[in-house]
Amino acid sequence: MNLFVTGHRGYIGAHLVELLKSAGHQVTGCDLNLFEGCEWGPIVTPDIELTKDVRDLTEYDLEGHDAVCHLAAISNDPMGDLDPELTLSVNRDASIAxxxxxxxxGVGRYLFSGSCSVYGKGEKxxxxxxxxLNPLTAYAQSKIETERDVxxxxxxxxSPVYLRNxxxxxxxxxxxxxxxxxNLLGSALSYNEIRIKxxxxxxxxxxHCRDIARAFVAMAEAPREVVHNQAINIGGNSENYQVRDVGDMVQxxxxxxxxxxxxxxxxxxxNYRVKFDKLNRLLPDFQLEYNLERGMEELHRQMVDKGFNRADFEGDRYVRLRTLSGRLQKLAAA
Incomplete structure (x- = not known):
């Protein structure tokens, strides 16, 4: 298949390009490259790479592709709150466009990167x-409104599919x-203290971010009638944790x-604990590769091997909000 991936240089997109190419697919990537210089390791490049704002995409850019994997977004609640109007412009309006x-x-499938944060303060x-759905942030609201309007x-x-990651x-x-x-693992390495806010x-x-990427591959390859126009929680029933449980595991x-x-x-x-029975029912062959313990052990090894330290934790490079704030200020001053 020929797939178009937006946000291909992001946290999940970097895994997705590698997985798609390993599976033999052709990949076009589109990314504004807003976080250039924030790389942690080598990134697999797509077959075709567009450095472009998704709001500037054209029909011509998408022609000839079998599916769009739409990851590009202002990527979490704090970043969304930085500029709610920008969040809605990028996360909702651009996603619908x-x-x-x-x-x-003529693209047959549209895979939207949604979020379990749409449940917000869970009723149960x-x-x-x-x-x-009980969204508490502009980020979560943008995900709900995209599902509704697409x-x-x-x-x-x-055939659109909404992956509620x-x-x-x-x-x-x-x-x-x-x-x-x-964050909790980085805090422990930086201060010898696991700071739970x-x-x-x-x-x-x-x-694990790689399992989200694997889910996108599975949804792209799934029979149309199995996933057509459905919202699907992406995760595992055994992978719900209270934040204090995460702190204990770091310790x-x-x-x-x-x-x-x-x-x-x-x-x-x-506060939301989520069930993933629908994913297991629709795609029984899809199983998570990581549980939290294995994923944390891998990240800990990587951080130690690369000498992750307090300067990394306190700097801008690996914190999207800090990087985005700094670059928006530079653009405003230009």
Whole structure:
């Protein structure tokens, strides 16, 4: 197949390009390269690479592709809150526009990178796709509105799928430490202290970033009738954890580190434990390669081998919000 990947130089996109090419697919990548210089390791390049804002894509760019894997976004809640209007412009408006362009260009499948954060303050535990959505941030709202507005485009020739990804973590050539697991591990290595900013009670479904990329490959290759126009939680039932559980697991890796509940963010209203039965039912052959323990051990080895230190933890390079803020300020001053 010939696949078009937006955000291919991102945390998940770097894995996805490698996996697609390893599976024998042709890959076109499109990325604004906003985080140039933030690489953690070598990145596999697509067959064709466009350095372009997804808001500037044309029908011509998408012609000849079998599927679009749409990853490009302002990538999490804190970044979304930095500029809610920018978040809605990129995450919602551009996502809907890309879907419309793909349909006009004859692309058969549109895979949208959504999020379990749409459940927000969960009304109950063990949330399924049919349960109520309770978004607490512009980021989560943008994901819901994209699903809502792309769904009517579905027809016999155009098949959208909405991957509601669990919270990502783990090693990637485009490392991020602004994710809860990576952040707690980085804190332990930097300060010998595992700094938990809430009371540690909120639930999060967790998934290794490479497993999210694997899910995109599986959705691209799945029979149309299995996944057509459906929202699907991406993760594993055994991979729901409270934040304090993550801290305890970090401490088992680094027993000299202490756990500190700083309380600086107060009570975190985002609390959702999620079920992934639908994914298991639709794609029974798809299984996660990583559980949290294995993923953390791998990331710990990578961080130690590369000499990750306090300067890395406190710097801009691996924290998307800091990098984006700095670059937006430079653009505004130009």
């Amino acid at each position: 890309v879907a419309k362009l793909a349909k006009r260009a 535990l063990d949330l399924e796709e049919t349960d109520g 769904s009517p485009l579905a027809d016999d020739g155009f 669990a919270t990502a973590y783990g090693h990637s050539p485009m490392l991020r430490i602004d994710l809860v697991v990576n 809430s009371d540690g009670s909120p639930w999060r479904p967790l998934i 088992r890796l680094l027993p000299d580190a202490t756990v500190a509940y700083t309380g600086e963010v107060g009570e975190d209203p985002r």
